[in-house]
Amino acid sequence: MKVFIVGIAGGVGSRVAAQLAEAGDEPTGLVRKSEQVAALAARSIQTVHGDLVAMSVGDLAAAMRGSDAVVFTAGAGGKDSDAGTTSIDGDGPGKLAAAAKLAGIRRFLLVSVFPEAWRERRMDASFEHYMVEKKRAETQLVLTDLDWIILRPSALTEDPGTGRVDLGLAKVHVEITRDDVAATAIALxxxxxxxxxxxxxxxxxxxxxxxxxxxxxxxxxxxxxxx
Ligand SMILES: NC(=O)c1ccc[n+]([C@@H]2O[C@H](COP(=O)([O-])OP(=O)(O)OC[C@H]3O[C@@H](n4cnc5c(N)ncnc54)[C@H](OP(=O)(O)O)[C@@H]3O)[C@@H](O)[C@H]2O)c1
Incomplete structure:
Protein backbone atom coordinates (compact mmCIF):
# COMPACT_ATOMS: atom_id res chain seq x y z
CA MET A 1 0.00 0.00 0.00
CA LYS A 2 1.39 3.40 -1.00
CA VAL A 3 0.33 6.10 1.46
CA PHE A 4 0.86 9.84 1.08
CA ILE A 5 1.16 11.49 4.51
CA VAL A 6 0.95 15.20 5.26
CA GLY A 7 2.60 15.62 8.63
CA ILE A 8 5.06 12.77 7.91
CA ALA A 9 7.83 14.36 10.00
CA GLY A 10 5.52 14.91 12.98
CA GLY A 11 4.80 12.81 16.04
CA VAL A 12 1.99 10.67 14.65
CA GLY A 13 2.99 11.01 10.99
CA SER A 14 6.54 9.75 11.48
CA ARG A 15 5.18 6.72 13.34
CA VAL A 16 2.64 5.97 10.60
CA ALA A 17 5.48 6.14 8.07
CA ALA A 18 7.85 3.99 10.14
CA GLN A 19 5.21 1.33 10.86
CA LEU A 20 4.18 1.20 7.19
CA ALA A 21 7.80 0.94 6.06
CA GLU A 22 8.44 -1.87 8.54
CA ALA A 23 5.44 -3.74 7.14
CA GLY A 24 6.79 -3.42 3.59
CA ASP A 25 4.36 -0.71 2.52
CA GLU A 26 5.39 2.50 0.76
CA PRO A 27 4.89 5.62 2.86
CA THR A 28 5.71 8.97 1.37
CA GLY A 29 4.69 12.53 2.18
CA LEU A 30 5.34 16.23 2.37
CA VAL A 31 8.19 17.72 4.37
CA ARG A 32 9.13 21.36 4.77
CA LYS A 33 12.72 21.07 6.00
CA SER A 34 15.66 19.54 4.12
CA GLU A 35 17.03 17.89 7.28
CA GLN A 36 13.72 15.98 7.54
CA VAL A 37 14.17 14.68 3.97
CA ALA A 38 17.54 13.21 4.97
CA ALA A 39 16.31 11.83 8.30
CA LEU A 40 13.41 10.02 6.67
CA ALA A 41 15.53 8.84 3.71
CA ALA A 42 17.89 7.24 6.23
CA ARG A 43 14.91 5.07 7.20
CA SER A 44 14.19 4.33 3.51
CA ILE A 45 11.21 6.68 3.50
CA GLN A 46 11.09 8.89 0.40
CA THR A 47 9.48 12.31 0.71
CA VAL A 48 8.45 15.29 -1.37
CA HIS A 49 9.75 18.70 -0.34
CA GLY A 50 6.76 21.02 -0.04
CA ASP A 51 4.41 23.05 2.10
CA LEU A 52 0.69 22.32 2.24
CA VAL A 53 -0.22 25.99 2.49
CA ALA A 54 2.06 27.17 -0.31
CA MET A 55 1.23 24.37 -2.77
CA SER A 56 -1.76 24.51 -5.08
CA VAL A 57 -4.34 21.73 -5.22
CA GLY A 58 -2.80 20.73 -8.56
CA ASP A 59 0.72 20.58 -7.05
CA LEU A 60 -0.57 18.43 -4.20
CA ALA A 61 -2.42 16.11 -6.60
CA ALA A 62 0.77 15.65 -8.62
CA ALA A 63 2.76 14.87 -5.46
CA MET A 64 0.32 12.18 -4.28
CA ARG A 65 -0.64 10.66 -7.66
CA GLY A 66 -0.27 6.85 -7.64
CA SER A 67 -0.88 6.55 -3.90
CA ASP A 68 -3.58 4.23 -2.55
CA ALA A 69 -4.45 6.45 0.39
CA VAL A 70 -3.85 9.90 1.84
CA VAL A 71 -3.35 10.68 5.54
CA PHE A 72 -3.62 14.16 7.05
CA THR A 73 -1.89 14.32 10.43
CA ALA A 74 -0.36 17.79 10.18
CA GLY A 75 -0.97 20.63 12.55
CA ALA A 76 0.30 24.11 13.28
CA GLY A 77 0.78 22.98 16.87
CA GLY A 78 0.05 26.50 18.10
CA LYS A 79 3.43 27.62 16.73
CA ASP A 80 2.32 29.91 13.89
CA SER A 81 -0.40 31.93 15.65
CA ASP A 82 -4.12 31.49 15.06
CA ALA A 83 -3.58 32.21 11.36
CA GLY A 84 -1.38 29.10 11.13
CA THR A 85 -4.06 27.04 12.84
CA THR A 86 -6.64 28.35 10.34
CA SER A 87 -4.53 27.62 7.26
CA ILE A 88 -3.13 24.23 8.34
CA ASP A 89 -5.58 22.58 10.74
CA GLY A 90 -8.66 24.31 9.32
CA ASP A 91 -8.12 24.72 5.57
CA GLY A 92 -5.55 21.92 5.14
CA PRO A 93 -7.74 18.79 5.15
CA GLY A 94 -10.28 20.19 2.67
CA LYS A 95 -7.50 21.32 0.34
CA LEU A 96 -5.81 17.92 0.57
CA ALA A 97 -9.13 16.17 -0.06
CA ALA A 98 -9.64 18.26 -3.21
CA ALA A 99 -6.17 17.18 -4.34
CA ALA A 100 -6.96 13.52 -3.58
CA LYS A 101 -10.11 13.77 -5.70
CA LEU A 102 -8.10 15.32 -8.55
CA ALA A 103 -5.50 12.55 -8.26
CA GLY A 104 -8.19 9.85 -8.25
CA ILE A 105 -7.41 8.67 -4.70
CA ARG A 106 -10.54 7.76 -2.76
CA ARG A 107 -9.16 6.65 0.62
CA PHE A 108 -8.49 9.55 3.02
CA LEU A 109 -7.80 9.40 6.74
CA LEU A 110 -7.90 12.57 8.82
CA VAL A 111 -6.36 12.64 12.30
CA SER A 112 -8.60 15.10 14.14
CA VAL A 113 -9.44 15.76 17.79
CA PHE A 114 -12.18 14.96 20.31
CA PRO A 115 -14.68 17.86 20.12
CA GLU A 116 -15.16 17.71 23.87
CA ALA A 117 -11.42 17.58 24.65
CA TRP A 118 -10.74 19.48 27.88
CA ARG A 119 -14.23 20.97 28.02
CA GLU A 120 -13.89 20.58 31.79
CA ARG A 121 -10.98 23.06 31.81
CA ARG A 122 -10.86 26.76 31.12
CA MET A 123 -8.79 26.92 27.93
CA ASP A 124 -7.39 30.01 26.22
CA ALA A 125 -8.72 31.62 23.05
CA SER A 126 -6.09 29.96 20.84
CA PHE A 127 -7.17 26.52 22.01
CA GLU A 128 -10.80 27.37 21.34
CA HIS A 129 -9.81 28.60 17.86
CA TYR A 130 -7.99 25.29 17.28
CA MET A 131 -11.11 23.35 18.23
CA VAL A 132 -13.29 25.41 15.89
CA GLU A 133 -10.85 24.91 13.01
CA LYS A 134 -10.57 21.15 13.61
CA LYS A 135 -14.35 20.87 13.47
CA ARG A 136 -14.51 22.98 10.30
CA ALA A 137 -11.93 20.68 8.69
CA GLU A 138 -13.95 17.58 9.63
CA THR A 139 -17.04 19.09 8.05
CA GLN A 140 -15.20 19.88 4.81
CA LEU A 141 -14.06 16.27 4.56
CA VAL A 142 -17.46 14.80 5.44
CA LEU A 143 -19.02 16.81 2.61
CA THR A 144 -16.76 15.12 0.01
CA ASP A 145 -17.62 11.85 -1.71
CA LEU A 146 -14.25 10.31 -0.77
CA ASP A 147 -13.96 7.10 1.27
CA TRP A 148 -12.91 9.12 4.29
CA ILE A 149 -12.28 8.11 7.88
CA ILE A 150 -11.93 10.67 10.65
CA LEU A 151 -9.91 9.36 13.58
CA ARG A 152 -10.14 11.49 16.71
CA PRO A 153 -7.42 10.58 19.22
CA SER A 154 -7.53 11.74 22.82
CA ALA A 155 -4.50 13.58 24.30
CA LEU A 156 -1.34 12.24 22.64
CA THR A 157 1.57 10.86 24.64
CA GLU A 158 5.10 9.77 23.78
CA ASP A 159 4.79 6.56 25.81
CA PRO A 160 5.58 3.30 24.03
CA GLY A 161 2.63 1.79 22.21
CA THR A 162 0.57 -0.93 23.82
CA GLY A 163 -1.14 -2.34 20.74
CA ARG A 164 -4.41 -1.86 22.63
CA VAL A 165 -7.00 0.89 22.41
CA ASP A 166 -10.56 1.85 23.19
CA LEU A 167 -11.97 2.65 19.72
CA GLY A 168 -15.51 3.48 18.72
CA LEU A 169 -18.08 6.10 17.82
CA ALA A 170 -18.01 7.99 21.13
CA LYS A 171 -15.35 7.60 23.82
CA VAL A 172 -14.21 9.36 26.95
CA HIS A 173 -11.32 11.77 26.30
CA VAL A 174 -8.28 10.54 28.26
CA GLU A 175 -4.87 9.74 26.70
CA ILE A 176 -3.43 7.58 23.95
CA THR A 177 0.10 6.96 22.74
CA ARG A 178 1.16 8.28 19.33
CA ASP A 179 2.36 4.73 18.53
CA ASP A 180 -1.15 3.38 19.09
CA VAL A 181 -2.76 6.16 17.06
CA ALA A 182 -0.41 5.34 14.18
CA ALA A 183 -1.13 1.62 14.41
CA THR A 184 -4.88 2.28 14.55
CA ALA A 185 -4.71 4.60 11.53
CA ILE A 186 -2.86 1.95 9.51
CA ALA A 187 -5.30 -0.78 10.56
CA LEU A 188 -8.18 1.45 9.43
N1 LIG B 1 -1.26 16.94 20.80
C1 LIG B 1 -2.35 16.29 21.15
O1 LIG B 1 -2.55 15.89 22.31
C2 LIG B 1 -3.40 16.03 20.10
C3 LIG B 1 -4.60 15.44 20.49
C4 LIG B 1 -5.53 15.10 19.53
C5 LIG B 1 -5.27 15.37 18.19
N2 LIG B 1 -4.11 15.97 17.83
C6 LIG B 1 -3.87 16.18 16.38
O2 LIG B 1 -3.13 15.07 15.93
C7 LIG B 1 -2.36 15.42 14.77
C8 LIG B 1 -0.92 14.93 14.95
O3 LIG B 1 -0.37 15.52 16.12
P1 LIG B 1 1.21 15.45 16.36
O4 LIG B 1 1.43 15.88 17.77
O5 LIG B 1 1.73 14.17 15.85
O6 LIG B 1 1.68 16.62 15.39
P2 LIG B 1 3.12 17.30 15.28
O7 LIG B 1 4.18 16.46 15.90
O8 LIG B 1 2.97 18.72 15.72
O9 LIG B 1 3.36 17.26 13.71
C9 LIG B 1 2.66 18.06 12.84
C10 LIG B 1 3.39 18.02 11.52
O10 LIG B 1 2.65 18.84 10.58
C11 LIG B 1 3.61 19.43 9.75
N3 LIG B 1 3.11 20.63 9.11
C12 LIG B 1 2.66 21.75 9.72
N4 LIG B 1 2.34 22.65 8.80
C13 LIG B 1 2.62 22.11 7.58
C14 LIG B 1 2.53 22.58 6.25
N5 LIG B 1 2.08 23.80 5.98
N6 LIG B 1 2.90 21.76 5.24
C15 LIG B 1 3.37 20.52 5.52
N7 LIG B 1 3.47 20.01 6.77
C16 LIG B 1 3.11 20.81 7.78
C17 LIG B 1 4.76 19.79 10.68
O11 LIG B 1 5.89 20.00 9.90
P3 LIG B 1 7.24 20.67 10.49
O12 LIG B 1 7.96 19.50 11.08
O13 LIG B 1 7.89 21.24 9.29
O14 LIG B 1 6.84 21.70 11.50
C18 LIG B 1 4.82 18.58 11.58
O15 LIG B 1 5.72 17.62 11.06
C19 LIG B 1 -2.49 16.93 14.63
O16 LIG B 1 -3.44 17.20 13.61
C20 LIG B 1 -3.04 17.37 15.99
O17 LIG B 1 -3.83 18.53 15.87
C21 LIG B 1 -3.17 16.30 18.75
Missing amino acids: LRTPELKRLILEATGGGVEIGDAISALKAAVSPAGPSGQ
Whole structure:
Protein backbone atom coordinates (compact mmCIF):
# COMPACT_ATOMS: atom_id res chain seq x y z
CA MET A 1 0.00 0.00 0.00
CA LYS A 2 1.39 3.40 -1.00
CA VAL A 3 0.33 6.10 1.46
CA PHE A 4 0.86 9.84 1.08
CA ILE A 5 1.16 11.49 4.51
CA VAL A 6 0.95 15.20 5.26
CA GLY A 7 2.60 15.62 8.63
CA ILE A 8 5.06 12.77 7.91
CA ALA A 9 7.83 14.36 10.00
CA GLY A 10 5.52 14.91 12.98
CA GLY A 11 4.80 12.81 16.04
CA VAL A 12 1.99 10.67 14.65
CA GLY A 13 2.99 11.01 10.99
CA SER A 14 6.54 9.75 11.48
CA ARG A 15 5.18 6.72 13.34
CA VAL A 16 2.64 5.97 10.60
CA ALA A 17 5.48 6.14 8.07
CA ALA A 18 7.85 3.99 10.14
CA GLN A 19 5.21 1.33 10.86
CA LEU A 20 4.18 1.20 7.19
CA ALA A 21 7.80 0.94 6.06
CA GLU A 22 8.44 -1.87 8.54
CA ALA A 23 5.44 -3.74 7.14
CA GLY A 24 6.79 -3.42 3.59
CA ASP A 25 4.36 -0.71 2.52
CA GLU A 26 5.39 2.50 0.76
CA PRO A 27 4.89 5.62 2.86
CA THR A 28 5.71 8.97 1.37
CA GLY A 29 4.69 12.53 2.18
CA LEU A 30 5.34 16.23 2.37
CA VAL A 31 8.19 17.72 4.37
CA ARG A 32 9.13 21.36 4.77
CA LYS A 33 12.72 21.07 6.00
CA SER A 34 15.66 19.54 4.12
CA GLU A 35 17.03 17.89 7.28
CA GLN A 36 13.72 15.98 7.54
CA VAL A 37 14.17 14.68 3.97
CA ALA A 38 17.54 13.21 4.97
CA ALA A 39 16.31 11.83 8.30
CA LEU A 40 13.41 10.02 6.67
CA ALA A 41 15.53 8.84 3.71
CA ALA A 42 17.89 7.24 6.23
CA ARG A 43 14.91 5.07 7.20
CA SER A 44 14.19 4.33 3.51
CA ILE A 45 11.21 6.68 3.50
CA GLN A 46 11.09 8.89 0.40
CA THR A 47 9.48 12.31 0.71
CA VAL A 48 8.45 15.29 -1.37
CA HIS A 49 9.75 18.70 -0.34
CA GLY A 50 6.76 21.02 -0.04
CA ASP A 51 4.41 23.05 2.10
CA LEU A 52 0.69 22.32 2.24
CA VAL A 53 -0.22 25.99 2.49
CA ALA A 54 2.06 27.17 -0.31
CA MET A 55 1.23 24.37 -2.77
CA SER A 56 -1.76 24.51 -5.08
CA VAL A 57 -4.34 21.73 -5.22
CA GLY A 58 -2.80 20.73 -8.56
CA ASP A 59 0.72 20.58 -7.05
CA LEU A 60 -0.57 18.43 -4.20
CA ALA A 61 -2.42 16.11 -6.60
CA ALA A 62 0.77 15.65 -8.62
CA ALA A 63 2.76 14.87 -5.46
CA MET A 64 0.32 12.18 -4.28
CA ARG A 65 -0.64 10.66 -7.66
CA GLY A 66 -0.27 6.85 -7.64
CA SER A 67 -0.88 6.55 -3.90
CA ASP A 68 -3.58 4.23 -2.55
CA ALA A 69 -4.45 6.45 0.39
CA VAL A 70 -3.85 9.90 1.84
CA VAL A 71 -3.35 10.68 5.54
CA PHE A 72 -3.62 14.16 7.05
CA THR A 73 -1.89 14.32 10.43
CA ALA A 74 -0.36 17.79 10.18
CA GLY A 75 -0.97 20.63 12.55
CA ALA A 76 0.30 24.11 13.28
CA GLY A 77 0.78 22.98 16.87
CA GLY A 78 0.05 26.50 18.10
CA LYS A 79 3.43 27.62 16.73
CA ASP A 80 2.32 29.91 13.89
CA SER A 81 -0.40 31.93 15.65
CA ASP A 82 -4.12 31.49 15.06
CA ALA A 83 -3.58 32.21 11.36
CA GLY A 84 -1.38 29.10 11.13
CA THR A 85 -4.06 27.04 12.84
CA THR A 86 -6.64 28.35 10.34
CA SER A 87 -4.53 27.62 7.26
CA ILE A 88 -3.13 24.23 8.34
CA ASP A 89 -5.58 22.58 10.74
CA GLY A 90 -8.66 24.31 9.32
CA ASP A 91 -8.12 24.72 5.57
CA GLY A 92 -5.55 21.92 5.14
CA PRO A 93 -7.74 18.79 5.15
CA GLY A 94 -10.28 20.19 2.67
CA LYS A 95 -7.50 21.32 0.34
CA LEU A 96 -5.81 17.92 0.57
CA ALA A 97 -9.13 16.17 -0.06
CA ALA A 98 -9.64 18.26 -3.21
CA ALA A 99 -6.17 17.18 -4.34
CA ALA A 100 -6.96 13.52 -3.58
CA LYS A 101 -10.11 13.77 -5.70
CA LEU A 102 -8.10 15.32 -8.55
CA ALA A 103 -5.50 12.55 -8.26
CA GLY A 104 -8.19 9.85 -8.25
CA ILE A 105 -7.41 8.67 -4.70
CA ARG A 106 -10.54 7.76 -2.76
CA ARG A 107 -9.16 6.65 0.62
CA PHE A 108 -8.49 9.55 3.02
CA LEU A 109 -7.80 9.40 6.74
CA LEU A 110 -7.90 12.57 8.82
CA VAL A 111 -6.36 12.64 12.30
CA SER A 112 -8.60 15.10 14.14
CA VAL A 113 -9.44 15.76 17.79
CA PHE A 114 -12.18 14.96 20.31
CA PRO A 115 -14.68 17.86 20.12
CA GLU A 116 -15.16 17.71 23.87
CA ALA A 117 -11.42 17.58 24.65
CA TRP A 118 -10.74 19.48 27.88
CA ARG A 119 -14.23 20.97 28.02
CA GLU A 120 -13.89 20.58 31.79
CA ARG A 121 -10.98 23.06 31.81
CA ARG A 122 -10.86 26.76 31.12
CA MET A 123 -8.79 26.92 27.93
CA ASP A 124 -7.39 30.01 26.22
CA ALA A 125 -8.72 31.62 23.05
CA SER A 126 -6.09 29.96 20.84
CA PHE A 127 -7.17 26.52 22.01
CA GLU A 128 -10.80 27.37 21.34
CA HIS A 129 -9.81 28.60 17.86
CA TYR A 130 -7.99 25.29 17.28
CA MET A 131 -11.11 23.35 18.23
CA VAL A 132 -13.29 25.41 15.89
CA GLU A 133 -10.85 24.91 13.01
CA LYS A 134 -10.57 21.15 13.61
CA LYS A 135 -14.35 20.87 13.47
CA ARG A 136 -14.51 22.98 10.30
CA ALA A 137 -11.93 20.68 8.69
CA GLU A 138 -13.95 17.58 9.63
CA THR A 139 -17.04 19.09 8.05
CA GLN A 140 -15.20 19.88 4.81
CA LEU A 141 -14.06 16.27 4.56
CA VAL A 142 -17.46 14.80 5.44
CA LEU A 143 -19.02 16.81 2.61
CA THR A 144 -16.76 15.12 0.01
CA ASP A 145 -17.62 11.85 -1.71
CA LEU A 146 -14.25 10.31 -0.77
CA ASP A 147 -13.96 7.10 1.27
CA TRP A 148 -12.91 9.12 4.29
CA ILE A 149 -12.28 8.11 7.88
CA ILE A 150 -11.93 10.67 10.65
CA LEU A 151 -9.91 9.36 13.58
CA ARG A 152 -10.14 11.49 16.71
CA PRO A 153 -7.42 10.58 19.22
CA SER A 154 -7.53 11.74 22.82
CA ALA A 155 -4.50 13.58 24.30
CA LEU A 156 -1.34 12.24 22.64
CA THR A 157 1.57 10.86 24.64
CA GLU A 158 5.10 9.77 23.78
CA ASP A 159 4.79 6.56 25.81
CA PRO A 160 5.58 3.30 24.03
CA GLY A 161 2.63 1.79 22.21
CA THR A 162 0.57 -0.93 23.82
CA GLY A 163 -1.14 -2.34 20.74
CA ARG A 164 -4.41 -1.86 22.63
CA VAL A 165 -7.00 0.89 22.41
CA ASP A 166 -10.56 1.85 23.19
CA LEU A 167 -11.97 2.65 19.72
CA GLY A 168 -15.51 3.48 18.72
CA LEU A 169 -18.08 6.10 17.82
CA ALA A 170 -18.01 7.99 21.13
CA LYS A 171 -15.35 7.60 23.82
CA VAL A 172 -14.21 9.36 26.95
CA HIS A 173 -11.32 11.77 26.30
CA VAL A 174 -8.28 10.54 28.26
CA GLU A 175 -4.87 9.74 26.70
CA ILE A 176 -3.43 7.58 23.95
CA THR A 177 0.10 6.96 22.74
CA ARG A 178 1.16 8.28 19.33
CA ASP A 179 2.36 4.73 18.53
CA ASP A 180 -1.15 3.38 19.09
CA VAL A 181 -2.76 6.16 17.06
CA ALA A 182 -0.41 5.34 14.18
CA ALA A 183 -1.13 1.62 14.41
CA THR A 184 -4.88 2.28 14.55
CA ALA A 185 -4.71 4.60 11.53
CA ILE A 186 -2.86 1.95 9.51
CA ALA A 187 -5.30 -0.78 10.56
CA LEU A 188 -8.18 1.45 9.43
CA LEU A 189 -6.49 2.08 6.07
CA ARG A 190 -6.26 -1.68 5.63
CA THR A 191 -10.00 -2.09 6.25
CA PRO A 192 -11.85 -0.57 3.27
CA GLU A 193 -15.22 -1.62 4.69
CA LEU A 194 -14.78 1.08 7.34
CA LYS A 195 -15.44 4.34 5.54
CA ARG A 196 -17.44 7.54 6.02
CA LEU A 197 -17.13 7.06 9.77
CA ILE A 198 -15.98 9.33 12.59
CA LEU A 199 -14.16 7.25 15.20
CA GLU A 200 -12.76 8.18 18.60
CA ALA A 201 -9.71 6.44 20.04
CA THR A 202 -8.28 6.54 23.52
CA GLY A 203 -6.02 4.25 25.52
CA GLY A 204 -7.72 0.96 26.36
CA GLY A 205 -7.48 -2.77 26.68
CA VAL A 206 -8.71 -4.08 23.32
CA GLU A 207 -6.20 -5.26 20.75
CA ILE A 208 -6.29 -2.92 17.77
CA GLY A 209 -7.10 -5.78 15.36
CA ASP A 210 -10.00 -6.91 17.55
CA ALA A 211 -11.32 -3.35 17.86
CA ILE A 212 -11.30 -3.00 14.08
CA SER A 213 -12.98 -6.40 13.61
CA ALA A 214 -15.74 -5.42 16.04
CA LEU A 215 -16.36 -2.17 14.14
CA LYS A 216 -16.36 -4.03 10.85
CA ALA A 217 -18.99 -6.43 12.18
CA ALA A 218 -21.05 -3.54 13.53
CA VAL A 219 -21.20 -1.75 10.16
CA SER A 220 -21.72 -4.90 8.07
CA PRO A 221 -25.16 -5.07 6.42
CA ALA A 222 -25.73 -8.33 8.31
CA GLY A 223 -25.26 -6.53 11.64
CA PRO A 224 -23.02 -7.39 14.59
CA SER A 225 -24.40 -10.91 15.03
CA GLY A 226 -23.90 -11.71 11.35
CA GLN A 227 -27.62 -12.50 10.91
N1 LIG B 1 -1.26 16.94 20.80
C1 LIG B 1 -2.35 16.29 21.15
O1 LIG B 1 -2.55 15.89 22.31
C2 LIG B 1 -3.40 16.03 20.10
C3 LIG B 1 -4.60 15.44 20.49
C4 LIG B 1 -5.53 15.10 19.53
C5 LIG B 1 -5.27 15.37 18.19
N2 LIG B 1 -4.11 15.97 17.83
C6 LIG B 1 -3.87 16.18 16.38
O2 LIG B 1 -3.13 15.07 15.93
C7 LIG B 1 -2.36 15.42 14.77
C8 LIG B 1 -0.92 14.93 14.95
O3 LIG B 1 -0.37 15.52 16.12
P1 LIG B 1 1.21 15.45 16.36
O4 LIG B 1 1.43 15.88 17.77
O5 LIG B 1 1.73 14.17 15.85
O6 LIG B 1 1.68 16.62 15.39
P2 LIG B 1 3.12 17.30 15.28
O7 LIG B 1 4.18 16.46 15.90
O8 LIG B 1 2.97 18.72 15.72
O9 LIG B 1 3.36 17.26 13.71
C9 LIG B 1 2.66 18.06 12.84
C10 LIG B 1 3.39 18.02 11.52
O10 LIG B 1 2.65 18.84 10.58
C11 LIG B 1 3.61 19.43 9.75
N3 LIG B 1 3.11 20.63 9.11
C12 LIG B 1 2.66 21.75 9.72
N4 LIG B 1 2.34 22.65 8.80
C13 LIG B 1 2.62 22.11 7.58
C14 LIG B 1 2.53 22.58 6.25
N5 LIG B 1 2.08 23.80 5.98
N6 LIG B 1 2.90 21.76 5.24
C15 LIG B 1 3.37 20.52 5.52
N7 LIG B 1 3.47 20.01 6.77
C16 LIG B 1 3.11 20.81 7.78
C17 LIG B 1 4.76 19.79 10.68
O11 LIG B 1 5.89 20.00 9.90
P3 LIG B 1 7.24 20.67 10.49
O12 LIG B 1 7.96 19.50 11.08
O13 LIG B 1 7.89 21.24 9.29
O14 LIG B 1 6.84 21.70 11.50
C18 LIG B 1 4.82 18.58 11.58
O15 LIG B 1 5.72 17.62 11.06
C19 LIG B 1 -2.49 16.93 14.63
O16 LIG B 1 -3.44 17.20 13.61
C20 LIG B 1 -3.04 17.37 15.99
O17 LIG B 1 -3.83 18.53 15.87
C21 LIG B 1 -3.17 16.30 18.75
